[in-house]
Amino acid sequence: MDFTENPGNNRGVVLFTALMFVLIMSILGTIACIITANDSTIAVNHEVSRKAFYSAEAGVHFALASIQKNLKANTMTLPETDGAVESLSSCMLPSDPDITDIFFEYLPTGAPVLTRITENEYQFTARGYGTRNADADIRVTFKNRSAFKFGAFGDKGFTAPEFSYFYGYDSTVTLNPGGDDGTNSCDIASNHSVTLSGNTEVHGHIGLGSSETITAVYNPIGNPEPHIYGIGNAVRTVGRVEPDPLGIVGGEYAEKLNSCRIFSDNGIIPVDLILGNGESVTLVGKSGGANYYFTNIELKTGATMNINTLDGPVNLFISGELDGKNGTITHASGDPKKFAIFSDRSEPVSISNSSAFYGVVYTPFADLDIFNGAAFYGAIFAKTIDMKKSGIFYFDIALKDKYLTKDVAMSSWYEVRR
Secondary structure (H helix, E strand, C coil): CCCCCCHHHHHHHHHHHHHHHHHHHHHHHHHHHHHHHHHHHHHHHHHHHHHHHHHHHHHHHHHHHHHHHHHHCCCCCCCCCCCCEEECHHHCCCCCCCCCCCEEEEECCCCCEEEEEECCEEEEEEEEECCCCCEEEEEEEEEEEECCCCCEEEEEEEEECCCCEEEEECCCCCCCCCCCCCCCCCCEEECCEEEECCCCEECCCEEECECCCCECEEEECCCCCCEECCCCCCEEECCCCCCCCCCCCCCHHHHHHHHHHHCCCCCCCCCEEEECCCCEEEEECCCCCEEEEECEEEECCCCEEEEECCCCCEEEEECCCEEECCCEEEECCCCHHHEEEEECCCCCEEECCCCCEEEEEEEEEEEEEECCCCCEEEEEEEEEEEECCCCEEEEEHHHHHCCEEEEEEEEEEEEECC
């Protein structure tokens, strides 16, 4: 028997195996090329889509900055009724040869507009473009920032004695709150220092702002220390707080004050108002708001300033001192949204009440002394705040939407899928 192998047969098997291997490798190579090409196409499509999205995002931020700039320059107004629109034609990116990869427009493309959704809530849509006809839409909602982010703010300092209580409430829900409403919405703050004595309760947070050179500090005094009920970090660093957000000097409310100097509702009430012992005066409101102007107010012992807002709000503008520590300011309606005191000077302001005070005190360049032990309902914004006696302070959060600045802030956004 011959067991010698046939070399010719082995060469055939090797050749067949080699051909199969080449075929398999060719197929794998083709598949790899297809996968690579697909991945490359996906990557390119993703890249151009991202560029379109980033262009739309740039349009959103450019629009918000332009809107804020135009509002402060009084070259633009926001719609005043729900569903009303305002043109965005002044918020287009200017022609710049250095900007070659940002392409966007506002919708509708023919007449770009923003729309009022509800009170202090506005919306617009920006469409961004990329190469290969890629585009992306971002719809954004924004609001005007409130001047009263805090219930009580003293730029250069805030001081409260022991057994002081700070609560939040909403006057659109009730005009007669009863202590803590559970929202912990009464934040107090300063750009310099917050000093609270023992047994004080703050149902909110302590906000520590800053000046050009220092960061504000919190000084708790006494035992037991003040109790801060805000959720999370009770004491928070909030960055520099604008000391005059309503612009009582050089801004919107400066114009209101200057107008009030000429067209006040004082009537026979003198602008230099001094009420003697036991004397009284009544400031009557009207639809749209009555505006009273004074260069000085002094309430002597037992003197009373009555605020009557049955027919509308009362605004009291002062360019001088308000010495009310020996008298009383009464506001029978109990609605803080209907009474406000504004001062544009550094002369001190003092108030004292035997009954509750309802309203806003806005004196960003003046020291404010509060002598009353009765409850204070509303909001305070001053250079310094010094509460001389223990009392209860209720921050009316409804004031946040009443007193708005011309700064805008994005409240929500999303990419529109088409």
